[in-house]
Amino acid sequence: MDYAKMLPRDVRNLIREEKITKHTSGMCDGYAQANLAVLPAEYAYDFLLFAQRNPKSCPILEVSDKGSRFLKAIAPGADIARDIPKYRIYRKGVLDGEYNDVSKFWQDDFVSFLIGCSFSFESELLAADVPVRQIEEDRNVPMYITNIDCEPAGVFYGKMVVSMRPIPPELVVRAVNVTASMPRVHGAPVHIGDPERIGIKDLGKPDFGDSVTIKKGEVPVFWACGVTPQSVIMSVKPSIAITHAPGHMLITDVKNILLKY
Amino acid sequence: MDYAKMLPRDVRNLIREEKITKHTSGMCDGYAQANLAVLPAEYAYDFLLFAQRNPKSCPILEVSDKGSRFLKAIAPGADIARDIPKYRIYRKGVLDGEYNDVSKFWQDDFVSFLIGCSFSFESELLAADVPVRQIEEDRNVPMYITNIDCEPAGVFYGKMVVSMRPIPPELVVRAVNVTASMPRVHGAPVHIGDPERIGIKDLGKPDFGDSVTIKKGEVPVFWACGVTPQSVIMSVKPSIAITHAPGHMLITDVKNILLKY
DSSP states (O other): OOGGSSHHHHHHHHHHSSSSSSSSTOOOOTTTEEEEEEEEEGGHHHHHHHHHTTTTTTOOOOOTTTOOOOOOSSSSTTTTTSSOOOEEEETEEEEEEEESOOGGGGTTTEEEEEEEEEHHHHHHHHHTTHHHHHHHOOOOOOOOEEEOOOOOBTOOOOOEEEEEEOOGGGGGGHHHHHTTGGGGGTTTTTSSOOOGGGGGOOSSSSSBBBOOOTTOOOOEEEETTTHHHHHHHHHOOOOOOEEETTOOOEEEEGGGGGGGG | GGGGGSHHHHHHHHHHTTTSSSTTOOOOOEEEEEEEEEEEEEGGGHHHHHHHHHTTTTTTTEEEOOOOBOSSSHHHHHHHHTTSSSEEEEEEEEEEEEOOOOGGGGOOOEEEEEETTTHHHHHHHHHOOOOOOHTTTTHHHHHHHEEEOOOBBBBBBBBBEEEEEEEEEGGHHHHHHHHTTTTTGOOOEEEESSSSTTOOOTTTTTTBBBOOOTTOOOEEEEETHHHHHHHHHTTTSSOOOOEOOTTTTTEEEEEEGGGOO
């Protein structure tokens, strides 16, 4: 089946039936995908405040009602506990297991945060003829821990994690403009050029993901990354937290282009 | 003194010393002003979630730490309890008094929400040669309760309140574009044209503020209004809530133009 051409609802149904358990990259062309972070309600206010104070790292697309497994805005009817192909459960900040369905772990005090994902702006970059190297090389995007402090909020604090894409110099302005128009999926870059300026010693050794080829003359461009909220959550060691497994996202009913408006 | 040309910090100091107690309209040209809503912490999560779900009505510029009277981002060093010329205190949703200084009422569990204000986009409209009728006529902007439901969040729910500005038809597109570029101060209009479509029976009888002249051929254009969160807060009758008095805003250190980026 060509998942790229299918509607989000239909793919989510296949995921719910566990007929799809692989990563969602490339599925449902044109629709936004979202990161998931589920926390007990005791952490929800501090985390929502962290997101408000760090919108580039943590652009919230939707927050569930307490205890509810269902979304209303970005994917009406989606079951948060079953419609993602693979989940991770962390207990006290330590990975406890991966699951295709987390409904049996659901708690009445869970709050789910759906967070914008760079897949959305990458499809816009490609449409605008800006190359996206890790897609060309079929690798994961390189991610780095910077020396940039996030604005703390309650128990949550930490350094910003960024993703890097090498951009030909004549396309840097276009890359800024394309992504600036999508603040709900990380928005404009946080830094252009010299990695040391933001505390990155060696672009060849990312803290997460894979390294990619930087061609002669290309400029490293850095965007706030959705790994930031994950790393900030884990550092607090909540009793339990559930996230999507990397690359295994919630496919929403929101068209990428509508994230601009 | 020409308050329009002064820096926000200097005007806030005069306000703190109660040398200024009047409304802040026209002060500190080019700088954003903010609405204030102070609530006990028990309401803070629901209200922050309401804002996340209703960003056009309730664009949050900053949320204080619990119990803190000081801001960090939009007006570093500003004293929330003293740097606004006039406050209102509501108890169980009923106005209990107006004060120039609310420090003696401050509670350790207070959380302050600073919310973007249409003054910012009006100065951009004027700069772009789009007329702003209520400024021309030296009146308050007309505001109307619509039939548009806000997205509820916890205890907060209600109808959207909108402000209306009559715009010459050849400038409607420009008015949309200017304000769309400023999502942190209500952003693009929510409706253009027929008032009945959003439940407004008579433009001559606003629910709040004053009516203004609509010249022949002009199109009524409606923006989500900061009165929405105030009315939503009051409807739940919190034990205590503090707001700015209408027109008596916090003058921030953030330039209007930076609200676009």
